[in-house]
Amino acid sequence: MSESVREVAGLRTLIAGDPHAPLALVLLHGYGMRPEELAPFTHSIGVPVPLLFLLPQGPVAAAAGGFGWWVSSVEEA
Numbered sequence: 001m002s003e004s005v006r007e008v009a010g011l012r013t014l015i016a017g018d019p020h021a022p023l024a025l026v027l028l029h030g031y032g033m034r035p036e037e038l039a040p041f042t043h044s045i046g047v048p049v050p051l052l053f054l055l056p057q058g059p060v061a062a063a064a065g066g067f068g069w070w071v072s073s074v075e076e077a
Contacts, residue, residue: 018050
């Protein structure tokens with residue numbers, strides 16, 4: 001399964017799976033994570049149809065490293 005990184009809707013996005021798949025699954029990482037941490041999941045999920053996985057990176061740099069989807073504290077604002 002191939003992986004690539006592209007900008008999708010203004011977000012750095014890891015893309016994995018079959019680019020011709022009839023379905024796409026968007027996976028959002030947790031606070032302080034990176035999309036690459038979810039990449040192994042795209043290889044091991046057992047579904048009976050091909051999927052295209054989109055793993056966007058949150059737009060906010062997390063204080064502890066990684067990224068988030070919104071500011072989680074006053075210190076990060």
